[in-house]
Amino acid sequence: MTLIELQDVRRSFTIRTKAGRLRREKREVHAVDGLTFGIDAGECVGYIGPNGAGKSTTIKMLTGILVPSSGRLRVAGVDPARERARLARRIGVVFGQRTTLWWDLPLRDSYELARRIYRIPDARYRANLDRCVELLDLGGLLDTPVRQLSLGQRMRGDLAAALLHDPQVLYLDEPTIGLDVVSKARVREFLREVNTDQGTTVLLTTHDLVDIEQLCGRVMVIDHGRVVYDGSLDGLHAAGQSERTLVVDLAEAGPAIEVAGARVVRVEGPRQWLAFPAEESAAPIVAAVADRYPLVDLSVREPAIEDVIARMYAEVAIG
Amino acid sequence: MDTSVEAAADTSAQLRPERGEPGPDGRPEGAGRQDIGRQDAGRRQAGRLYLAIAQGAFRRYSTYRAATVAGAVTNTVFGFILAYTFLALWQARPGLGGYDSVQAVTYIWISQSLLVTVAVWGGGFQDEVQERFRTGDIAIDLYRPVDFQGWWLATDLGRAAFHLFARGVLPTLAGALAFSLTLPADPLVWAVFLLAVLLAVVVSFGLRFLVSLTGFWLHDSEGIRAVMLVVAMFFSGMLLPIGLFPGWLGELAHVLPWAALIQIPTDILLERRSGFAVLTGLGFQLLWAVLLLAAGRAAQLLATRKVVVQGG
Numbered sequence: 001m002t003l004i005e006l007q008d009v010r011r012s013f014t015i016r017t018k019a020g021r022l023r024r025e026k027r028e029v030h031a032v033d034g035l036t037f038g039i040d041a042g043e044c045v046g047y048i049g050p051n052g053a054g055k056s057t058t059i060k061m062l063t064g065i066l067v068p069s070s071g072r073l074r075v076a077g078v079d080p081a082r083e084r085a086r087l088a089r090r091i092g093v094v095f096g097q098r099t100t101l102w103w104d105l106p107l108r109d110s111y112e113l114a115r116r117i118y119r120i121p122d123a124r125y126r127a128n129l130d131r132c133v134e135l136l137d138l139g140g141l142l143d144t145p146v147r148q149l150s151l152g153q154r155m156r157g158d159l160a161a162a163l164l165h166d167p168q169v170l171y172l173d174e175p176t177i178g179l180d181v182v183s184k185a186r187v188r189e190f191l192r193e194v195n196t197d198q199g200t201t202v203l204l205t206t207h208d209l210v211d212i213e214q215l216c217g218r219v220m221v222i223d224h225g226r227v228v229y230d231g232s233l234d235g236l237h238a239a240g241q242s243e244r245t246l247v248v249d250l251a252e253a254g255p256a257i258e259v260a261g262a263r264v265v266r267v268e269g270p271r272q273w274l275a276f277p278a279e280e281s282a283a284p285i286v287a288a289v290a291d292r293y294p295l296v297d298l299s300v301r302e303p304a305i306e307d308v309i310a311r312m313y314a315e316v317a318i319g
Numbered sequence: 320m321d322t323s324v325e326a327a328a329d330t331s332a333q334l335r336p337e338r339g340e341p342g343p344d345g346r347p348e349g350a351g352r353q354d355i356g357r358q359d360a361g362r363r364q365a366g367r368l369y370l371a372i373a374q375g376a377f378r379r380y381s382t383y384r385a386a387t388v389a390g391a392v393t394n395t396v397f398g399f400i401l402a403y404t405f406l407a408l409w410q411a412r413p414g415l416g417g418y419d420s421v422q423a424v425t426y427i428w429i430s431q432s433l434l435v436t437v438a439v440w441g442g443g444f445q446d447e448v449q450e451r452f453r454t455g456d457i458a459i460d461l462y463r464p465v466d467f468q469g470w471w472l473a474t475d476l477g478r479a480a481f482h483l484f485a486r487g488v489l490p491t492l493a494g495a496l497a498f499s500l501t502l503p504a505d506p507l508v509w510a511v512f513l514l515a516v517l518l519a520v521v522v523s524f525g526l527r528f529l530v531s532l533t534g535f536w537l538h539d540s541e542g543i544r545a546v547m548l549v550v551a552m553f554f555s556g557m558l559l560p561i562g563l564f565p566g567w568l569g570e571l572a573h574v575l576p577w578a579a580l581i582q583i584p585t586d587i588l589l590e591r592r593s594g595f596a597v598l599t600g601l602g603f604q605l606l607w608a609v610l611l612l613a614a615g616r617a618a619q620l621l622a623t624r625k626v627v628v629q630g631g
């Protein structure tokens with residue numbers, strides 16, 4: 001069943017800029033320009049697009065802190081801007097750059113407060129807190145003042161705070177931005193668990209395609225406030241003919257590697273970069289390289305969102 | 320408070336099965352019932368929430384130990400300087416403004432003890448709100464299902480409770496040891512004084528809340544804060560008792576809200592206000608508290624509209 005529903009939703013902003021001494025110019029920015037889509041209960045949707053595409057504006061409208069200029073919007077049957085307080089009890093929101101935690105107080109105090117704000121019954125509160133503490137590895141941090149937490153620790157703390165009241169929907173606006181590798185992995189693992197085991201619907205904006213690859217069965221690309229792609233990640237890669245990069249370190253510098261299914265795009269001493277279609281698996285290529293070359297180390301790099309989208313456009317223009 | 324929200328929250332035990340199955344108009348089952356018991360329970364829970372917020376603020380301020388000690392010492396030092404100044408002044412002009420010299424010195428020590436509690440200079444939650452404007456976190460404060468004004472009022476009351484103790488006791492004791500002060504023996508007077516201090520904090524909050532909200536329209540409310548600081552210092556009676564102001568200035572100072580901050584609580588403790596005058600003093604404070612909170616409410620509505628409709 002459809003939990004989130006948008007019908008031709010638009011949102012524009014009036015920006016006043018100084019033009020000359022006294023004159024002021026008014027300009028309309030169409031941040032969201034006719035969005036129509038639905039998200040079913042239990043889905044995990046990646047919502048991606050270049051900077052200024054309208055992702056955060058969409059999420060703000062879905063939480064009710066911004067009204068659409070026109071169009072129809074429903075979350076769990078509720079019009080968000082009209083019934084913001086009521087909706088807030090059913091949704092969880094995490095903005096990567098913002099925190100709802102009490103800065104000077106131990107993490108635990110923020111949770112106690114959430115319990116009062118959302119009126120979470122005692123047993124449910126304890127069960128949820130225990131689960132979050134375990135999955136997000138917060139045990140040692142509960143008595144640490146929030147200001148002393150690292151960005152990754154704080155993000156984990158914020159995630160727990162957003163989920164203590166069992167929201168039906170979780171919105172995440174760039175939750176992994178600026179996080180170290182370990183924190184990123186922890187956050188992803190946690191989100192997967194929340195989505196699959198708890199059945200919480202997740203809408204996630206990100207700049208990291210790895211987030212999408214590991215979490216989201218569905219990805220929506222928006223640009224200039226419109227949906228330009230809606231489907232699987234593989235489909236997106238295929239549409240954009242995007243390539244991933246296998247970076248290999250050999251024992252010594254040598255000629256460019258020759259291997260089926262990939263081509264060398266760069267060589268720097270013992271390090272070589274091999275490009276291969278993003279929807280293909282890296283495993284056979286790695287095996288083939290390891291078989292015939294003195295392999296020391298390797299890593300796989302995902303294509304940048306901007307590149308994928310740029311290629312997708314090029315593809316549309318040509319095809 | 321929207322009672323349907325409370326009803327929905329109270330049935331949170333049923334939230335699971337209800338997941339994604341709102342009624343035809345999006346209302347969960349049973350949200351239509353608004354029986355009195357529910358409303359009472361809702362109010363109790365809201366009360367506990369605000370109490371938790373106030374306690375949190377109290378704990379928060381109590382973590383700044385060094386700053387608190389330094390502040391209390393500063394108040395005490397200023398107390399000494401001002402007390403000697405006042406003694407010299409009252410020696411030249413005995414009975415100035417109707418205060419004898421002992422009352423004048425007591426006035427100094429009590430006002431120093433209250434200065435930070437009633438935040439004559441501004442600050443408290445204001446600094447936090449200002450920081451949240453700077454970082455943009457203010458937008459999510461509006462999203463939380465807690466009343467914005469209620470949240471910050473609870474925070475400020477928690478802070479004031481801490482400051483009354485931490486910044487008030489040392490100057491009062493030092494003053495009482497070094498000078499001869501006139502403090503009431505009747506515990507009832509002390510109780511009424513505490514009530515007046517509570518109202519003073521609420522009036523002060525009402526003023527500071529309005530200043531803070533200008534942040535939704537101005538890039539920077541620093542300028543307004545600076546002006547307010549000077550006005551508050553003068554009209555609260557912090558520099559000189561308002562009774563010493565000449566002519567129309569004195570009359571004006573007596574009706575402005577700042578008189579509620581220092582002048583009225585101090586006069587109650589000095590028993591310069593007794594009987595009916597105590598009631599008119601408290602009534603004056605209450606009137607300003609209600610007016611300012613109502614104005615804050617209206618400004619908050621406008622600010623919320625601005626953020627939600629215009630986008631900040």
Ligand SMILES: Nc1ncnc2c1ncn2[C@@H]1O[C@H](COP(=O)(O)OP(=O)(O)O)[C@@H](O)[C@H]1O
Nearest residue numbers: 013029031051052053054055056057058630631
């Ligand atoms: N409150 C606002 N006032 C004016 N313009 C805004 C406001 N919020 C967003 N915009 C503009 O709308 C566009 C979309 O912004 P946003 O939704 O934040 O993009 P994204 O999150 O995808 O990077 C941008 O051009 C941005 O400058």
Ligand SMILES: [Mg+2]
Nearest residue numbers: 055056057173
């Ligand atoms: Mg954004």
